[in-house]
Amino acid sequence: MNLYKKLAIQTILYSIGFIFPKIVNYVFLKFFTVFFKREEFSLYTDMYALSFIVIGFLSFGLENTYFRFLYKKNYNKEIVFSTVVIMQLLISSFFLIISINLINYLSFAAGYHNHPEYFLMFFLIIFFDTICIIPMAWLRVNDKPLQYSTINIINILIQSFIIIYLFFCYKNIYENKTLFFFIFKWVNSFTDKIGYIFFANMISSLGNFFLILPILLKKVTIKKFNRILAMNMFSYGIPIMLGTIAFSINENLDKILIKRYISDEINGSYSACYKIAAFMSLYLRIFKLGIEPFFFKKSKDSDAILYYEEITYIFILFGLIFYVLICGNINIFMKFLIDEKYHVAIPIIPIIMMGNLFLGVYTNLSIFYKIIDKPLIGTYISLIGVFITFLFNVIFFISNNSFMIPAWGTLTSYGSMLTVLYIWGKKNFFKFCYKKIRNIIIHFLFALFIVFIIKKEMKLSFLLQFLYLTIILFLEKKRLINLIK
Template identity: 70%
Template sequence: MYKKLIIQTIIYFIGSIFPKIINYFFLKFFTNFLKIGEFSLYTDMYALSFLVIGFLSFGLENTYFRFISKKKYNKEIIFSTAVLLQLFITSFFLIIFLFSIKYIVFITGYKNHTEYFFMFFLIIFFDTICILPMAWLRANEMALKYTIINIINIIIQSILIIFYFYSYKKNFINDYYYNWINSFTDKTGYIFFSNMISSFSNCILILPLCLKKVTIKKFNKNIAKEMLNYGIPIMLGTIAFSINENLDKILIKRWLTDEINGAYSACYKISSFMSLYIRAFRLGIEPFFFKKSKDSNAIFYYEEITYLFILFGLIFYVLICGNISFIIDFFIDKKYHTAISIIPIVMMGNLFLGIYTNLSIFYKIIDKPIIGTYISLIGVLITILFNIIFVLIPNNNFMIPAWGTMASYGSMVIFLYFWGKKNFNNFYKKIWKILFHLLLAISLVLYMEIYESKINIRLFLELLYLIFIFLFDIYKFIYK
């Protein structure tokens, strides 16, 4: 049973990890080529765009997976309905945004860079349109095609970025095309323009699938209403997640300085190493979860896989955070290291988010996504509270929003624990083992950082930790 699951997860992991590795390569590239203030603009635009994408997605990706798991619905009708619904929503809001651009750039403080928003409107439009066709590939176990499309897009974006930045640095190209680019944007805008072209190419690659599978005749109004009713609570949860992830960077830029926000944002991206692990796990596991939702032993699979997720997540945490003083030099320039202390905190917060995501499957399969909305709103309130404290405290310590990220996601796990306790009886019997592993991992990282152990001592401690985890837990799953 696990063999196919592992193969699918590995392929999805390649499709996710390769673009992310390229992005981390560019993290070093950007922190070298861009001033800290320019890097702050770059991260701020993406922070703002994620809030919009969370809204426009309307939770239709999760809704699509849920509806195709129900036998009473025709899968082709579900797909056509979802895609056309997504196209209508996205097009409608694109028009509104374009007519409101003067007000948007004024409110956000970008009146001198209107072109940033024109490019991002198109990026958001293309990316949102591609969500469901890419979900269709996952649902139909076309992992290889999914991975190839992702790799093609990141290669296109990478080539364009390198071309623009290298040309700018060497100043050896004076042709019409290069002058045209520089006539409406700057160095930071090169990144956005490259992303826009890459997002457009993604649309072109999935267009044959849409033309083949999507027709207006297959649009079903009743199913569309049901999908919206199911998806809107998920959308609210997604918006809550976007606020949790981006509010701190948006406020630090506007309340402190671009220099502080640039350093904070760069180190925050190092913390998102954990998201590589979470994303690959989610891409391979989520469709499997929904397929198994009707099995008599479905809960058993959820519990076992989630427990494994926590174990491997903690291993990942120890290996990264235990060596962060060595790793960080490879990814960001030294002038950004002033915010290195946020990395273990935010990274643990991301692990809590991953645990929450896996456990939240229970309210999705019982068709009660509103539970996730309530819990996500609790997380948002905690995030807002910490950011209000950050704004009000005189010294404006940027560590406060970082602790807010961990507190927010940690609280969501705790609330979900009590809410779903009856649904995962066997899993919650392991809660003390989970807490033990959590404290062990955190203690090990703290020891290595506080005492600044030498590399050979760190490696020895990490090896002992891996042997301990394998002997007491992981081997049991191998020999089942």
Template identity: 75%
Template sequence: MNLYKKLAIQTIIYSIGSIFPKIINYALLKFFTISLKREEFSLYTDMYALSFLVIGFLSFGLENTYFRFLYKKNYNKEIVFSTGVIIQLFITSCFFIIAINSIKYLVFIAGYHNHPEYFFMFFLIIFSDSICILPMAWLRAHDRPFKHTIINVFNILIQSFIIIYMFYCSNNLYIKKTCFFSIFEWINSFTDKIGYIFFANMISSFSNLFLVLPIIFKKVTVKKFNKILAKKMLNYGIPIMLGTISFSINENLDKILIKRWVSDEINGSYSACYKIASFINMYIRIFRLGIEPFFFKKSEDSDAKYYFEEITYIFILFGLIFYVLICSNLTLLIEFFIDKKYHLAISIIPIIMMANLFLGIYTNLSIFYKIIDKPIIGTYISFIGVLITFLFNIIFIIIPNNSFMIPAWGTFSSYGCMLIILYIWGKKNFSNFFKKIINIIIHFILAIFIVFIINKKKEILFSFFFQFLYLIIVFFFEKKRLMNFIK
């Protein structure tokens, strides 16, 4: 089968498993912004922001490490998987024991002394999700996109059902008397409306763990644990883990600070609009799920650079198309996805969306230093990104008006600088790709220009005309490449 066709088929299957949960989450976003006050939504997003910092640490970069060592010729695939899972189980178990014993102090430091149950539930979520990382990667590596997709879809359905059930019970007197009210009473006895969301996530995480346990039981044994390999995997994974933590800081520091420095109401609006801007991450994740294992498989081939170049170029091209279509129809989309009381921070969306596209391109190009076993390069670049994020957020704290646009531009600058630095480094080693940098810059300028004039004019017919014109221009200049990709 043609490599592009196989890649496209796998990407479509993974897309279902990635798009459907995201669609459900965006449907729930509308539900949450209607049902929750802005300060309540701020608590909801803040807990996830804090948890992402922890998950970044616990991942230890083992997913990328697993893919890298899996395709090295001198390592047995089963030994690589067993060693990785045992490392993950050890790290995660240590975290859970320490976290449970320190819960009182953590709750006090974070300012959640009235809701220790939030933290307990999140410890269980983090524990379960961390253990599932490598089994889910195993499915991708062994070309099991259907099973990967079924697990993702099943879990999001469970989570959304519990959330809707709990919220509906709390608002409907008739349901309280007739429909499994004892379950609602039990959950309601130890948490509140925000806790319903976390409880549903916890059950979904348990479900995910239950579904991947057969892989662990069947493929993982202590006999297959290799100490020397474990050391090499940790040495490879720790720089990636540090980069992941840096990404979590870049992505969540603004929301953590706005909540504590300005107000929960402003943070609620900012966080809701940030989620709309993160819509482009759905495209990025779909592309990554299908392509990352493919990148590693092709890394030893003579034509590897050619495929990296073409696929990355296509990624940027479609990413910019996605950016233009979303930002050009922002007024319609934001009405559809979030309640009007959250529209205060709508101006951050084009900025954060372009920042996320920068990050997506950076993530694709990071394959270059991963396949030459130099993930430390990504760590250094990520640290620079974190410094830029800290700089903008310090300015945000110092300036009296507390404008939430400052952290948004901080995210944009951070990811933009990381991409430029990676370009400068990569130009020496992967010159084939960077010969087309002028074409890429022209595409960026065109996309930003189209979005700018459409949002300045703000007329529907004017907007549709320029979107159509943009698509024609892109197709005209990239017809050959697009046709080759489709074939």
């Protein structure tokens, strides 16, 4: 129980550092959807969609690689950390040099020939963010959730201040010609209001780098770089990198293609509603922050599989509760978080959320092939997901009349990945007992049934949610009590 208690406390602290920035981002989501036209919001989301794919490539799977090699007995922890940080720094620096030299070509190819400054700012954002990945992982490994959360909170506060200032506050000091005014004048000389957001992100990413710099200066030295270890890490990380890229494609291809082949207006609505559906990935990320290092630590123990199975079951249980509560109150969330002109894409939200829950279960189960040093399994499964994503988007462009098809593609892609992984794992590694599988299926069907009825009878939403929670509490009373203890 002490292990669970420590795990719960750490997860709560990580959650604060993760949830607070997300809350701030959702506050800005309301502001952006009110302030910007749908086609302008499409530009904003498109740049981030493109950058996520690039970050997936540059990360080279080194975060998971770091976790894995850290707990191998024949490697010194400081050597592992120095080696992986230097690898990440070299990869990121090479990317920055090449991309800046190709900036005009890349911005033209992506349809932003009038705004190459967008790409310059994003190149710097990507550079600093990728460098910070491993030091932030070091904080998680060394049980420093408070420091981790503090850095995240400072980061979002810097970004928020700059955005608010650039959009509003500069007017109050226009006549005084203060330093802040000249900063605004300089920013305004090379970009527009969409670019203000990217500029704020760039400065916050730079600030994040300076906050983790003491860790790098103290813990990383060239003498501790191990070339053989680096090659082993590289070999282990490439399949994970390919899987990460596949995930980025699954998450962002729809938005990239809708913008370029349908319209910015539709993409703006689709992207805004997609962010509401991303509440489920928020739950996944919070769970992952606290659980993933624990998974690797427990991999040495004889009872590791029992822990994995129980935690995965709990993840599914709370994920379905989260799903019902969000879908049951979707009108309230939409009213407060997104301007009404974006509501046309509301029907995608339950579909994308369930797809993200499938992804969360897949992520939990994927630990099994990582701890036996077979990340290539994840690459193959991810490629299956990418194929399905491409297939649905091709159908989408052939029919050319519904943005619902990419949403169903996301659900089908992640559902297929989970199914393939479960079939492989059941034969080769884990064996969930029949009772747990039966209960999981019942929970899924019950949650979907409740959401379906709520959609048909919104007036009964509160009553149905209460009924659902009461039944879940009755069915899982013993497990929930043990978890609380």
